[in-house]
Amino acid sequence: xxxxxxxxxxxxxxxxxxxxxxxxxxxxxxxxxxxxxxxxxxxxxxxxxxxxxxxxxxxxxxxxxxxxxxxxxxxxxxxxxxxxxxx
Amino acid sequence: xxxxxxxxxxxxxxxxxxxxxxxxxxxxxxxxxxxxxxxxxxxxxxxxxxxxxxxxxxxxxxxxxxxxxxxxxxxxxxxxxxxxxxxxxxxxxxxxxxxxxxxxxxxxxxxxxxxxxxxxxxxxxxxxxxxxxxxxxxxxxxxxxxxxxxxxxxxxxxxxxxxxxxxxxxxxxxxxxxxxxxxxxxxxxxxxxxxxxxxxxxxxxxxxxxxxxxxxxxxxxxxxxxxxxx
Numbered sequence: 166x167x168x169x170x171x172x173x174x175x176x177x178x179x180x181x182x183x184x185x186x187x188x189x190x191x192x193x194x195x196x197x198x199x200x201x202x203x204x205x206x207x208x209x210x211x212x213x214x215x216x217x218x219x220x221x222x223x224x225x226x227x228x229x230x231x232x233x234x235x236x237x238x239x240x241x242x243x244x245x246x247x248x249x250x251x252x
Numbered sequence: 253x254x255x256x257x258x259x260x261x262x263x264x265x266x267x268x269x270x271x272x273x274x275x276x277x278x279x280x281x282x283x284x285x286x287x288x289x290x291x292x293x294x295x296x297x298x299x300x301x302x303x304x305x306x307x308x309x310x311x312x313x314x315x316x317x318x319x320x321x322x323x324x325x326x327x328x329x330x331x332x333x334x335x336x337x338x339x340x341x342x343x344x345x346x347x348x349x350x351x352x353x354x355x356x357x358x359x360x361x362x363x364x365x366x367x368x369x370x371x372x373x374x375x376x377x378x379x380x381x382x383x384x385x386x387x388x389x390x391x392x393x394x395x396x397x398x399x400x401x402x403x404x405x406x407x408x409x410x411x412x413x414x415x416x417x418x419x420x421x422x423x424x425x426x427x428x429x430x431x432x433x434x435x436x437x438x439x440x441x442x443x444x445x446x447x448x449x450x451x452x453x454x455x456x457x458x459x460x461x462x463x464x465x466x467x468x469x470x471x472x473x474x475x476x477x478x479x480x481x482x
Contacts, residue, residue: 180400183360235310237353238400
């Protein structure tokens with residue numbers, strides 16, 4: 166079974182995100198005072214060939230921990246959906 | 253003494269380091285391709301600056317998995333001297349050989365220029381030829397030099413004298429204005445507990461000859477030679 170996994174990596178709460186702050190500044194300048202904060206991150210998509218969704222999730226979590234996110238500064242979220250055709 | 257300069261795909265300060273070790277400091281030096289695993293015969297290893305693996309994912313994150321890095325671990329474990337400069341520092345952080353991590357500069361700028369750096373610890377294998385508290389001038393060139401670590405880690409680094417270099421103004425004050433990248437506590441360079449692995453953002457190899465505008469970096473390499481000879 167093929168799965169499409171997504172890992173979203175962002176800076177931990179409380180760590181200053183200069184990119185997010187710059188984007189927020191521009192949004193304020195555009196007339197969106199409602200924007201209280203902006204956090205930038207990385208969206209990493211991985212196509213996996215594994216037997217089950219659970220295995221896909223566990224692999225993604227392991228890879229995020231070991232490489233895709235830096236545990237000192239970053240946090241991550243993983244999600245999985247079924248994917249039939251090759252990318 | 254024999255130095256090894258590790259070359260990753262994307263390293264671009266390797267030739268500068270090689271030149272300084274060989275022609276300025278007068279020591280043996282060899283390039284070590286990142287796919288090699290052999291550090292036998294080397295007395296010191298330099299991880300040079302640049303953009304290893306194009307800085308993809310995070311600076312230093314992919315270089316950390318190059319075959320040579322396992323040998324660098326073992327080399328450091330045995331007490332060999334390892335210095336990571338700029339991207340080399342980022343690699344040492346990603347590899348866990350030094351604590352903390354690098355964030356993008358808080359001003360979002362690629363900072364390229366001279367900074368004043370205070371030698372906070374002149375009692376290391378890398379700094380013994382500097383005076384304690386001496387202020388030296390060195391160039392920086394980076395986009396991710398915003399050193400970050402948890403408060404407890406920072407406190408421990410300070411307490412144990414492992415903050416080796418700090419960005420300061422000309423009076424030696426670690427002011428906000430003197431901090432080029434937002435680094436926690438103006439930290440420009442740290443050393444491991446054992447004192448044989450140093451990471452620093454400024455480039456000593458770019459200021460080891462008067463013709464390049466400064467000579468303050470030369471004593472770092474000479475310190476290493478002195479340490480290895482003693």
